[in-house]
Structure formats: structure tokens, C-alpha cells
Amino acid sequence: MKKRSLVKYILSAVLVILSAAIFTCAQDPSSNKQNARPQPPAAIVAEKKVGPVKYSYEFSQPRFYIKHIVLEHDASGHGTVTFERSNEDVPVVEPVQLSQAALARISALWVGLQFLDSDTNYQSSQQFAHLGTMRIGMEQGERKRVAEFNWTHNSNAAALVAEYRRAADQAIFVFDIGVARENQPLNAPKLMEVMESMLKRNGFSDPVQLVPLLKDLSTDEHIPLIARNHALRLLKQIQK
16 A cells, blocks of 8 residues: 555656646747748848839930930839830830849849949049930939939949840840731841840840740741741850
8 A cells, every 4th residue: 555655646746747847848938939930031121111122224315226215123123114216206115024143233233332322423534425324223212312424434333234224125125026026027037137146245134034035936937937047046046
């Protein structure tokens, strides 16, 4: 009887200790319990605090064939390009989506400029107004700034307008080839020559974005065979 009583006493003591341990862990905020809800990236948190960011690039030279270009986009690279030709009265507005590679380059250049925190004058002492006037702008929350110049020695500003011009030229080319396919198929061979020239001089923002278009062109029986074959050659060139 004494052994049974002793066993019962020991078991009761163990249960009391275990219950206390479980209660303590449940109440301890420093326990190993993890919050399964993922935390948003710091960039998203920051954007929510100050509002979405908007970027813009503008080029104007009334004497040029393409006399006016405005490209606007958000932080994801989605936006529009508006352009005017000298022989047309109505501007063309087309959607644009910067590729991840192009957006990364452009974003790095904006960061390098520290644009909203700076009042740097990017215009050099040299004036080349005949080459056109460029404006770059950024807006976030209540903060907004636009800088204008026709020539600059600032490497980040020069590289930025070059990136935007390539993005605009790529979007304009896509528009032109679309018009040719629908209404002016005989213009397609000439446009393929233009495309090849632009590829050789690194005139596009991201040629890989044009791969689906070239595949479609290579099988489009509405355009001349010479243009389809040219599209295949350029497709192989890009995919090397």
C-alpha cells in the first residue's frame, strides 16, 4: 500500500510540474512561436507612406520628323508613350511596359541622381538646342521636380535620357510595324531594314521584348515573304 501511495504521489507531482511548464510557455512572449504572416518589403512600406512614384521623360524639337515624345511610367515600368510626327496633326498614344532589365537600369540611374533631393542644374555651359530639349521628371507624394536641358555632362542624366529614348523608339517601332501589318503590308520590308539598323546601333531598350513580335511576323502571310524571312534572321540574331 505504501508503494502504491508513493507512486500516486510521484505521478501527481509530475503532472503538476508539466502543467506549470505548459502554462508558462503559453504565457511567455519570447517563446519560439513564429508569425506565419509574411512582412511586406521595405520598399512597399515606404511607397505606402509617401505615395506612388511617377516618372516622365519628354523630348521636343519642332524641326525633327518625330518632333515631340512624352514617356510616363510608374515604379513597375508600366505607362504610356505619346509622340507626334511633323506630318501628322494628332499625337499617337500607346501603352508601354519597360522590361525588367531596362527598368533596373533606369531605376539605378534615378537613384544615382537622387533627383528629388537635389537641385542640380544638368544643363552644361554648351548649348545644343538644335538637337532638341529634354525634360526628366519625378513625382512622389507632394514632392515633384522637372529638370530641363539640351546637353549635359552629368553621366547619370545623359544615360537616363538615352535609356528613355531607346524605350520610346522601341515603342514607336512596334506601333509602326503594327500599322504596316494591318494597312500597309508593303512597308514591312523597309521597316525590317530599319529594325536591323537599330539593333546594330543598340537603338532598342530591350530587343528580347521583340522576340514574340518577330515570331508573329515570320509567319504573317499578309506581309511580303522578304519581310518574313528578314524577321527570321533578326530573330536568330537576338536569340544567339
